[in-house]
Amino acid sequence: MAHLKALDECSIDAVLTDPPYSSGGLTIGQRQQAPSKKYQSSDAQKKFADFPGDNRDQRSFITWATLWLAEAYRVTKPGGVCMMFTDWRQLPAMTDALQAGGWLWRNIVVWDKPTARPSRGEFKRQCEFVLIGSKGKLTPATDRCLPGVYRRSIVASSKRLHLTEKPVPLLHDLLQITPEGCTVLDPFAGSATTAQACLETGRRFIGIELSQTYFETACTRLKTLANWTL
Amino acid sequence: MAHLKALDECSIDAVLTDPPYSSGGLTIGQRQQAPSKKYQSSDAQKKFADFPGDNRDQRSFITWATLWLAEAYRVTKPGGVCMMFTDWRQLPAMTDALQAGGWLWRNIVVWDKPTARPSRGEFKRQCEFVLIGSKGKLTPATDRCLPGVYRRSIVASSKRLHLTEKPVPLLHDLLQITPEGCTVLDPFAGSATTAQACLETGRRFIGIELSQTYFETACTRLKTLANWTL
DNA sequence: CCCGGAGCTGAATCGCACC
């Protein structure tokens, strides 16, 4: 949050981020577990480092989300866009936080994960959602009409650097709504997937990550990409 | 609502309905327009009769939805399921109403409409959503795992009996979560699309419709289906 | 019967003119 406050007003064209969902488990006890236990089957545990900000109850979660969304709003140029991942359970809370942070809520984009885990006798929970907001009237960056549903496979567990890593092609898709050469902010940079997608599509990137472990992972990853300097 | 109150407690296995969305327009005036104006391009107007319950503001809309959802909950058997259509704009309000009505919110199923209207420089608003709730722990009706996304074309305007008619194949898909031979309630029966899907898949159907015009349309439609008596 | 191209529509949205 301190890093976010340090950024200049209206210095960013777009926000694209995947905040902690804080949504695993119906009971307080389950939510208070560390993410690496909550989101993984038991045999896969301890593969990923824990990440901060994922054990709030829903009330303080909304307040906290509103705070960083308002800061992100402040640093974004008028007409800029905000894209934020959420799962089905937190979606209503996140639309509240998005709008409370000042953003104009415009849309829900669907990420269809074909390899989601099935559950017997129920509809699969196979989607995550991307909430779209804008700072006032959206400044169109392209003449194209973009799809509202993206079918992209999740990153294979063996290739993942972060527990909830999003596929790079999906981020490419989402960046289509931003102008080329623009500056993109990710306040929850994680293992820098958004950063990679920005660099690959000719966008500038500003990232913030609280976890020292993931910050170092991100630096390592970005150093392996060719045309990039710290 | 009176018809709903007249039904016996725990007499229904599932609720499947498409209530008025009350979501067109940002201003009071636009919301007060009749649905046939609000949701149709100007040249196509006056083809469909208007339907009631689509001009509440969001606060009274949630209250009203909670009332009928609570009644629907009352008449549903424990372990029964509720499936309710909504659009992106009303989704958070409807999850509140669903849960306030007593239901356990379980999922968001996505209806992907391939022919949604595009808009330049933006993501298409190409989905509607089906909120899934259960009365307590869900009683599984099948061993199969059902998809979480359904790509189904909208009903062609020339073949539609109702402005917001849902495709019958989509309702077939959704009914897969209910046991064969069960009784399904639709408190907003419209032109009886849900009824048709129930009869075609061997479910019993109870429908309620406020609009006399649509009630008569529904009766006509159902009479043309073979194995059915009033 | 299959194929290809023309035509049309959409649970809208935007912006401007007008009270």
Added chain:
DNA sequence: TGGTGCGATTCAGCTCCGG
């Protein structure tokens, strides 16, 4: 000034018709 109403606009996919 602010709220309201009307008309122009968008293109992928579906329908339909003719070859």
